[in-house]
Amino acid sequence: ERILVSTQAEYTAAAADIEAGDTIVLASGEWDDFELVITGGGSADAPITIIAERPGDVILTGQSSLRIGGEHIVVSGLVFRDGFSPRGEVISFRVSAKDQASNSRVTQVVVDGFSKPDRYESDYWVGIYGSNNRFDHNHLTGKTNKGVTLAVRLDSEESRENNHRIEYNYFGPRSVLGSNGGETLRIGTSRYSMFNSNTLVAHNVFDRTGGEVEIISSKSGGNVFRGNVFLRSRGTLTLRHGDNNVVEGNVFLGGGTDYTGGIRVINRGQTVRGNYLEGLRGEAFSSALAIMNGVPNSPVNRYVEVANARIENNTIVDSRRVAFNVGADEERSAAPSGSIFARNLMSGLEGEAFLEVYDDVSGIAFSGNRVAQGGVADELASLTQAPVAMERGENGLLYPTAPELADVGAPRDLRVVSLDEVGVDWYAKPGERTDFSSSGRVFEVAPGQGTLAEAAMAAKDGDVLALAAGDFIVDRSIPLEATVSIRGAGSDATTILFTRPSLFELREGGELMLQGLAIDGELAPDSVGNSVIRTTIFPIQSNMRIAMDGVAVRNLAVNKSFNVLTLGKNTLADRISIRRSSFADITGTIVSAAAETEDYGQYNVEYLDITESAFARVGGPLADIYRGGRDESTFGPNVRIARNALDDVGLAATNGTGGSIHLHGVQIAAVEDNAVRASAPFRVVHTVGTPKTAITDNAFAATGDLILEELIFDGEHRASLSGNVFGDGDTQ
Amino acid sequence: ERILVSTQAEYTAAAADIEAGDTIVLASGEWDDFELVITGGGSADAPITIIAERPGDVILTGQSSLRIGGEHIVVSGLVFRDGFSPRGEVISFRVSAKDQASNSRVTQVVVDGFSKPDRYESDYWVGIYGSNNRFDHNHLTGKTNKGVTLAVRLDSEESRENNHRIEYNYFGPRSVLGSNGGETLRIGTSRYSMFNSNTLVAHNVFDRTGGEVEIISSKSGGNVFRGNVFLRSRGTLTLRHGDNNVVEGNVFLGGGTDYTGGIRVINRGQTVRGNYLEGLRGEAFSSALAIMNGVPNSPVNRYVEVANARIENNTIVDSRRVAFNVGADEERSAAPSGSIFARNLMSGLEGEAFLEVYDDVSGIAFSGNRVAQGGVADELASLTQAPVAMERGENGLLYPTAPELADVGAPRDLRVVSLDEVGVDWYAKPGERTDFSSSGRVFEVAPGQGTLAEAAMAAKDGDVLALAAGDFIVDRSIPLEATVSIRGAGSDATTILFTRPSLFELREGGELMLQGLAIDGELAPDSVGNSVIRTTIFPIQSNMRIAMDGVAVRNLAVNKSFNVLTLGKNTLADRISIRRSSFADITGTIVSAAAETEDYGQYNVEYLDITESAFARVGGPLADIYRGGRDESTFGPNVRIARNALDDVGLAATNGTGGSIHLHGVQIAAVEDNAVRASAPFRVVHTVGTPKTAITDNAFAATGDLILEELIFDGEHRASLSGNVFGDGDTQ
Numbered sequence A, B: 001e002r003i004l005v006s007t008q009a010e011y012t013a014a015a016a017d018i019e020a021g022d023t024i025v026l027a028s029g030e031w032d033d034f035e036l037v038i039t040g041g042g043s044a045d046a047p048i049t050i051i052a053e054r055p056g057d058v059i060l061t062g063q064s065s066l067r068i069g070g071e072h073i074v075v076s077g078l079v080f081r082d083g084f085s086p087r088g089e090v091i092s093f094r095v096s097a098k099d100q101a102s103n104s105r106v107t108q109v110v111v112d113g114f115s116k117p118d119r120y121e122s123d124y125w126v127g128i129y130g131s132n133n134r135f136d137h138n139h140l141t142g143k144t145n146k147g148v149t150l151a152v153r154l155d156s157e158e159s160r161e162n163n164h165r166i167e168y169n170y171f172g173p174r175s176v177l178g179s180n181g182g183e184t185l186r187i188g189t190s191r192y193s194m195f196n197s198n199t200l201v202a203h204n205v206f207d208r209t210g211g212e213v214e215i216i217s218s219k220s221g222g223n224v225f226r227g228n229v230f231l232r233s234r235g236t237l238t239l240r241h242g243d244n245n246v247v248e249g250n251v252f253l254g255g256g257t258d259y260t261g262g263i264r265v266i267n268r269g270q271t272v273r274g275n276y277l278e279g280l281r282g283e284a285f286s287s288a289l290a291i292m293n294g295v296p297n298s299p300v301n302r303y304v305e306v307a308n309a310r311i312e313n314n315t316i317v318d319s320r321r322v323a324f325n326v327g328a329d330e331e332r333s334a335a336p337s338g339s340i341f342a343r344n345l346m347s348g349l350e351g352e353a354f355l356e357v358y359d360d361v362s363g364i365a366f367s368g369n370r371v372a373q374g375g376v377a378d379e380l381a382s383l384t385q386a387p388v389a390m391e392r393g394e395n396g397l398l399y400p401t402a403p404e405l406a407d408v409g410a411p412r413d414l415r416v417v418s419l420d421e422v423g424v425d426w427y428a429k430p431g432e433r434t435d436f437s438s439s440g441r442v443f444e445v446a447p448g449q450g451t452l453a454e455a456a457m458a459a460k461d462g463d464v465l466a467l468a469a470g471d472f473i474v475d476r477s478i479p480l481e482a483t484v485s486i487r488g489a490g491s492d493a494t495t496i497l498f499t500r501p502s503l504f505e506l507r508e509g510g511e512l513m514l515q516g517l518a519i520d521g522e523l524a525p526d527s528v529g530n531s532v533i534r535t536t537i538f539p540i541q542s543n544m545r546i547a548m549d550g551v552a553v554r555n556l557a558v559n560k561s562f563n564v565l566t567l568g569k570n571t572l573a574d575r576i577s578i579r580r581s582s583f584a585d586i587t588g589t590i591v592s593a594a595a596e597t598e599d600y601g602q603y604n605v606e607y608l609d610i611t612e613s614a615f616a617r618v619g620g621p622l623a624d625i626y627r628g629g630r631d632e633s634t635f636g637p638n639v640r641i642a643r644n645a646l647d648d649v650g651l652a653a654t655n656g657t658g659g660s661i662h663l664h665g666v667q668i669a670a671v672e673d674n675a676v677r678a679s680a681p682f683r684v685v686h687t688v689g690t691p692k693t694a695i696t697d698n699a700f701a702a703t704g705d706l707i708l709e710e711l712i713f714d715g716e717h718r719a720s721l722s723g724n725v726f727g728d729g730d731t732q
């Protein structure tokens, strides 16, 4: 029977009577707040089918979800967008703990931006339970909240050795989450990792899936990862828990993007064979290839030692690192054993360390490998090191031209699955992010009252507002919902004054670049939370960028805590960049990214760059960056503060951070070539992991010593210090 | 000319050419995001007029505002709702600093709930600038964000001695703001308080305008407050700064509501004459009549001493306090001088202190007063004290029956302006707030999966869900947007289990009462921020109530901080009440109202009552209440914790408060008759003002001493302690 339904009530009635072989057709249109449930007994010959009247024309919006129980059920053609699931999953292969799906299939379904508005409220977009299910040709993109995009769960007996197939899906961009829980795919959990999942993950494309340090987290045994393509994705495919997995014929193309990694090997009996990795920039845990040390007799949730691994015929080119014994420390003291590393073709970055060894590699048998370029650790000096001429094959990948290298590296016939082959053809794959000033439209704006607000509110993504010389009076907070550049005629010619507690309010989609203008706080009221730029009180799902170049900010002094930029809770800036700018007579903080104070490992800015700028009579710190807690799943925050001049910065009684710079839990920090006079000291607090802090070549006069703290690490502060010069008093 | 306009563009064109005598008629309908500006030169005979096609049928929604410049302009018939002003005001009597309105009028305009969504982002709904303007017969109700409802500003010379008239307006309910900035009317600021404003405030009704401690804050000279009616409004009419004001013929009817006050007198030459005050419950600064001490040679922003005040023929009945020398301390050492207190009729609460004196009253000449009931301070023993027979006059007010008292108290002909005379007749005045269980509808709900969520989401204000005995499984967070009661068949019969990090999510309009049921956290996931009840991440403008009676909560232990109730930023609970309930095996906090950590004097709960309940193995505190900062403009928080049993409470390492109860900056606290064993100590931190803390008749075994701190007050902790008994160890 084929039943067309147009309302939720009709659907419920139809689903209640469904029998094997029946098809329910959802009428084209928007289905709002639709919690779709289907369960029943189909059969291999006569499945139960739920389809869209026309694929892509059935849109589930608002608080909607899909749950599948029973067996031999097929769902296809739906689109989830403009809403979020009220449950733990958008698509669930179970209706309840007792009714899990088997032999069922979800295909040609789109989930686009269907994220919970609270960035830190967790869900899965897809939860696969039961057995023998297939998830194929789906399109999942734009998850902004916490939680794995697709999780395979092994909690119940029936869901182990499940033979699920996850194939030909398009996993679209996942932006930096700014905490743990940003994986795109996870199979199992540590608790059940002694069981085999036997899940096939094949021929999927992972396009810019950079939510956190793990793209894929395999936490069970017997899984096969074959023929997947990873494009500019930060992080790695990690064999985190579970034994006897196969990683074969996958292609990683990093495109030189920061933190792009390859495959991380832990546990026993892993096979990593015939993969191709190019343009990766990760190191340590995120190396192109990271073979880890383990914990002797490891508990299930720590690091089982690598044993009997076969790592063969992989090609790694134009990549930063291949690393052995990664994570070696007092606890992780067990080096790999019984393993083979053979016929791999490797080429690193010119003049940089490439193959690194952190402990004992005697348990690995090396043979037939070739290193074409890059530094090699002494322990691996016996590997053949010589340049290799390479050319691209028809599949677009690099291969050595010399016949004698024919059996080294990835196979010639490696198939690179294309974007056309994954997901659906009726829903466009996302393009590049809009750059500032990229639309080609430039609008001239005349000085006066109200002109700037009007123009900014009308601007579209990529537009430029060109402000003439003169004074611009703004008497409302300007809401920004697009990627907008505002250029003045120079910071000595164009001045913006504003009469509300903030000049710009960033909302969903709002990004701001300011260039060549002055901002004067003279007219601002004495209010609570004054800030030239601040985020809306509503949560913002998208990550944003904020840039200032050649901007003069002054007279933010009407009360005791007037900031320049304040990021609120539940917001994350991808990049904040300040250069060639000046800041004078300001009572508060220049960049406040310290709203996530719960110590859950969350934070508000990924990259912060402050360079070539001058700061005078600033009460608070230049930067107040906070990332608390013990989680290690993020690459950021990453801070660079270089070539600035600071005079009388951070000394206000209201500066609770005690520093002219305050970095708490920042993962990578470079503080270089700054000149500092009569200011509060720099303060850097390390929390978890292996933070990299370099404080180099700064000159300090009448300023206290660096304040360096380690909250968890037991030992001297690990910051690298060199070339800093301290004067001996006010007279210098 | 009379011009009908239907679009914003048509309006703009018409307004650009407007001339004296012209009328622009706004077409009926919704005008979204309409920033209406009108300026021009009307004349007394030929004003410029902006009117609604039909009064009340022109609705300004979204981000809208009204600005008036020029002279002789009249605006009427508009409604602002479903939005908020993007500016500092909704209605402004100026277009810019240079273009202020004069001889202009706004009448029959409604502003209903047109509040900024951020509770702490400030604005005025009405800002009156310029001179000789009239604001009459308007209806302003439901302001939830910070900032005075109507402000008269004297910043420029032309706006002083302005002769504005504010008459026959309806000021509707203004709920507790939970910080400073909740005044309904303010005239002037301390900075310009040496100038006369000469503003008339007459025949307005202030209905439940209880935003903060001041209903009206007069901060300038020469104002007249005449014939206004105050209904159940917390706070006072305060002559805060400025001299020679007149408060005459006003009627205050407190209805026995907490914190209702009358008139507070500061400064020189004030006249308080012929007012009627009944049913007021405020004391100290919020007494029915509070005559303050001043600061000798006071700076303009402190307290100018009372001199030459005339306080005559006022009637004060059924009220808690009349107080002299209020605020007397080392700084405020100047008692009133040259003043008259004559022919006032006063009757307090039976058996309670009534007339109080805190310093010297020799500068006040007392004559012809009568005290009918209530305790009188020794210094005033010479006042005639004797019962007075009274009856209600035709105006509904009480008058003595004895002819010899005819000239004592308020005049017989005092006119009480009625609700019909103020505001407009085409827009309904708000009724009473919906009580729990008041709709008369009761819905039976059967146990099982999904039944409770479905019923709760369908419930309307005042509905009751009656849960049968059995287990209710909830696999989504239940959003609440109405005042809903959920009753079980007893906490041993009806159990709710839930699989998401929270069971209930309170949204705008959501209030919850739970009775006779158990809540078990057994199935909840290990997530971030787990809480049985929590507020949405979006700001909530309305204040909410939450009640639990006969509820058993248990097994909130899946991770280290699982709370029962968590109030987030930008939310305020009017009342949280927990009684006859039990809480066991909980890792987190029972009531967390500690989200406003910026020390701006903001807080999350007004009244908290925890009584007759049992707590065992609770990791965090029963109550974590935080109100930081130095502001003194709020009555709350007000906490009562009485007759409870605590066993092993507050000892988790994750309890950062260090107490089994943590009260920070609470204004009134009664902690009584609790039995406490093997728990963290009670911790009470006093900040500003004169907090009243009573810790009485508690018994402690194997529990540390009280932790009492004063952050600002220089001296011993001011908590009142009595009857507390401490055991000497685990064996007791």
Ligand SMILES: [Ca+2]
Residues within 6 Å of the ligand: A180, A181, A182, A183, A212, A213, A214, A633
């Ligand atoms: Ca992770």
Ligand SMILES: [Ca+2]
Residues within 6 Å of the ligand: B180, B181, B182, B183, B212, B213, B214, B633
């Ligand atoms: Ca106030």
